[in-house]
Amino acid sequence: MAQNQLDWRTEDNSTGKPPLSLDNVHVGYATRRGKVQAVRGVTVDLRAGESLALIGESGSGKSTLGLAIVRLLPETAQVSPGVIIYRRDEREVDVLKLTPNEMREFRWSDCAMVFQAALNAFNPVLTVWNQTFDTAKAHGWHDKRAVLARLVELLQFVQLDPKRVIDAYPHELSGGMRQRVLLALSLLLNPQVLILDEPTTALDIITQRTIIKLLRQLKEDQHFTMIFISHDLAIAAELADRVATMYAGRIVELGTSDDIFYRPRHPYTLGLIRAVPTVSGGFEQLFSIPGSPPDLINLPSGCKFHERCSFATDRCIQEEPELETVGLNHTAACWNWRAVEEELKLNPLHRGALNVLDPSIILAEAA
Amino acid sequence: MAPIIELRNLTKRFGKGKETVTAVDAVSFAIEPGETVCLVGESGCGKSTTGRMVAGLLDPTAGEVLFEGKSISKLDSTAFRRYRQSVQIIHQDPYSSLNPTQTIREIITAPLLRHNKVKKRGDAEGRALALLEVVDLTPARDIIDKYPHQLSGGQRQRVAVARALTVDPKFIVADEAVSMVDVSIRVSILTMLARLKQEFDVTFLFITHDLALAKYFAWEGRITVMYLGRVVEDGPTQRLITDARHPYTQALLSAVPEADPELAHHKRQIELRGAEIPSLLALPPGCTFHPRCPYFVPGQCDVAAPPLEPVAEGGRVACPVRKLEHISLLV
Numbered sequence: 001m002a003q004n005q006l007d008w009r010t011e012d013n014s015t016g017k018p019p020l021s022l023d024n025v026h027v028g029y030a031t032r033r034g035k036v037q038a039v040r041g042v043t044v045d046l047r048a049g050e051s052l053a054l055i056g057e058s059g060s061g062k063s064t065l066g067l068a069i070v071r072l073l074p075e076t077a078q079v080s081p082g083v084i085i086y087r088r089d090e091r092e093v094d095v096l097k098l099t100p101n102e103m104r105e106f107r108w109s110d111c112a113m114v115f116q117a118a119l120n121a122f123n124p125v126l127t128v129w130n131q132t133f134d135t136a137k138a139h140g141w142h143d144k145r146a147v148l149a150r151l152v153e154l155l156q157f158v159q160l161d162p163k164r165v166i167d168a169y170p171h172e173l174s175g176g177m178r179q180r181v182l183l184a185l186s187l188l189l190n191p192q193v194l195i196l197d198e199p200t201t202a203l204d205i206i207t208q209r210t211i212i213k214l215l216r217q218l219k220e221d222q223h224f225t226m227i228f229i230s231h232d233l234a235i236a237a238e239l240a241d242r243v244a245t246m247y248a249g250r251i252v253e254l255g256t257s258d259d260i261f262y263r264p265r266h267p268y269t270l271g272l273i274r275a276v277p278t279v280s281g282g283f284e285q286l287f288s289i290p291g292s293p294p295d296l297i298n299l300p301s302g303c304k305f306h307e308r309c310s311f312a313t314d315r316c317i318q319e320e321p322e323l324e325t326v327g328l329n330h331t332a333a334c335w336n337w338r339a340v341e342e343e344l345k346l347n348p349l350h351r352g353a354l355n356v357l358d359p360s361i362i363l364a365e366a367a
Numbered sequence: 368m369a370p371i372i373e374l375r376n377l378t379k380r381f382g383k384g385k386e387t388v389t390a391v392d393a394v395s396f397a398i399e400p401g402e403t404v405c406l407v408g409e410s411g412c413g414k415s416t417t418g419r420m421v422a423g424l425l426d427p428t429a430g431e432v433l434f435e436g437k438s439i440s441k442l443d444s445t446a447f448r449r450y451r452q453s454v455q456i457i458h459q460d461p462y463s464s465l466n467p468t469q470t471i472r473e474i475i476t477a478p479l480l481r482h483n484k485v486k487k488r489g490d491a492e493g494r495a496l497a498l499l500e501v502v503d504l505t506p507a508r509d510i511i512d513k514y515p516h517q518l519s520g521g522q523r524q525r526v527a528v529a530r531a532l533t534v535d536p537k538f539i540v541a542d543e544a545v546s547m548v549d550v551s552i553r554v555s556i557l558t559m560l561a562r563l564k565q566e567f568d569v570t571f572l573f574i575t576h577d578l579a580l581a582k583y584f585a586w587e588g589r590i591t592v593m594y595l596g597r598v599v600e601d602g603p604t605q606r607l608i609t610d611a612r613h614p615y616t617q618a619l620l621s622a623v624p625e626a627d628p629e630l631a632h633h634k635r636q637i638e639l640r641g642a643e644i645p646s647l648l649a650l651p652p653g654c655t656f657h658p659r660c661p662y663f664v665p666g667q668c669d670v671a672a673p674p675l676e677p678v679a680e681g682g683r684v685a686c687p688v689r690k691l692e693h694i695s696l697l698v
Binding site: 278 | 519549552555579580625627632642
């Protein structure tokens with residue numbers, strides 16, 4: 001397979017300040033029943049060149065947080081208190097204070113978002129080319145030839161045949177092709193940060209693998225800074241440098257991918273990992289987490305997970321824990337994280353591997 | 368004893384003339400009582416269409432479904448009713464498979480009364496409560512007067528299972544039954560289904576696109592892999608997962624994203640020659656996988672569709688090339 005390089009991307013962002021800093025971000029929705037507390041005080045730095053995965057179940061606040069960063073939440077949502085700072089080169093902006101025009105620019109040129117439902121993200125009556133050129137024009141880029149050249153380059157990068165795709169309407173493309181076109185389009189104006197909401201959900205397995213390979217290339221060769229939002233732990237395991245577990249609107253654990261998957265200290269993270277089977281791991285006993293995610297209008301007292309937690313003690317019912325250091329670059333919000341540590345000494349998480357594929361038939365190593 | 372369900376050259380075509388697609392193409396396999404079979408494949412492979420034909424919701428274009436050894440198209444009305452009760456289906460989407468205007472009580476008691484599963488009208492509630500307990504919706508009294516929208520996705524799917532159980536089924540087709548349920552709750556629903564297998568002697572056909580779930584649910588059972596309407600490989604789960612023979616099965620296994628960083632980063636990948644699945648309207652000749660297959664042999668694979676042939680270690684595979692290669696490796 002041809003190795004397509006995005007040679008237009010020369011920026012070195014491996015050092016320097018974090019491109020994105022979230023400080024105590026809250027998001028609430030006013031409803032008739034009361035206020036939905038979708039995100040409750042998230043503080044995290046997105047480091048230059050890293051990929052961060054936000055994992056958690058539906059209602060954990062991960063998608064809301066992603067939408068808050070690019071300010072695409074519905075009007076009923078309130079982002080306050082909280083500060084979102086974005087940095088690029090010497091520039092530093094407070095995202096929540098941008099005007100609508102500045103925001104439009106920000107969404108394409110600084111921080112692009114790729115959505116889950118790839119069909120809904122397109123205008124159904126525009127071809128891929130028209131959609132692309134409209135976007136370019138809206139951002140003051142009127143040089144048709146240059147836009148076309150860039151689109152061709154991007155389509156080749158996502159391994160699509162430009163001839164087949166450029167004049168196609170969205171409905172003429174398969175789900176996997178649409179997702180790749182969307183990824184190409186999101187790179188059009190050279191953003192620094194990509195936010196991908198469920199980038200492979202609803203795609204077929206082999207197509208998922210194609211997308212994962214592309215995203216790995218963006219990460220490893222182009223050093224894009226990325227946020228993955230997914231309920232699928234496999235996306236985090238495949239692509240993330242760091243993983244943040246979210247529950248009831250908060251980050252409850254944050255650490256390197258290895259720490260989260262093999263040395264989790266929050267019972268919820270541990271519960272998620274023990275609930276998910278693998279194909280090439282040995283046969284494992286799986287466990288589900290009892291109960292269901294809490295009502296975001298009437299949150300439980302203390303730690304919001306205590307009703308479902310087998311480690312819960314009286315303190316958990318009274319006081320909500322803050323993130324505390326549990327290891328190098330590893331934080332968790334749990335009063336009983338040492339008990340989780342002990343439990344993992346007895347029942348470690350390494351699964352061992354089945355010999356899924358006969359080595360004699362392997363044609364190529366993983367990219 | 369006859370298999371509880373047997374498919375013989377089961378075929379389904381949709382559309383007319385040039386617009387005809389063959390969604391299911393001469394699929395044959397049998398399921399013994401007590402066995403767990405998973406039907407896996409990507410979207411458009413015909414797995415759901417097959418499941419709907421097994422449940423009698425869709426008539427085949429050709430071929431037949433046999434229930435306890437008898438073709439369901441030849442059953443008299445009494446026997447057909449018995450079959451329809453014995454074979455139930457659970458759909459993917461618990462948000463649309465339950466009537467939103469009915470309470471759980473109405474949803475569960477209606478089939479009990481309709482099919483005379485209780486002696487007196489008054490017994491229906493007791494039976495409904497018992498069934499809700501069976502699917503772990505406890506306390507059942509708190510659930511029975513709720514409407515579907517008041518329940519979570521996982522709870523709704525349990526109601527759908529309880530409803531299927533009202534008519535004492537022997538066989539349940541579970542079509543992507545946990546795909547829309549949150550990760551943390553999936554396992555408990557699978558465990559509950561596995562318990563029904565034991566307690567109620569229910570045999571399952573579990574349809575999923577998720578190979579990891581299939582492996583988990585049917586570890587002691589079998590997996591059947593479909594591609595573009597045809598079965599390309601089947602066999603005991605442990606053989607199929609560790610020693611897949613068909614190149615498509617191998618490609619699927621190697622492509623599955625793994626929820627474990629070490630597995631994810633060390634897994635070997637099979638490079639396909641083409642990424643896109645062909646359209647069902649323009650299927651390639653011969654083996655329909657040949658345009659993507661890394662083992663493609665011109666003049667052989669693109670000429671005739673390979674038949675399913677038995678594998679010594681269990682199951683069947685539709686690939687003469689890979690079979691030859693195994694022989695040559697042994698010599």
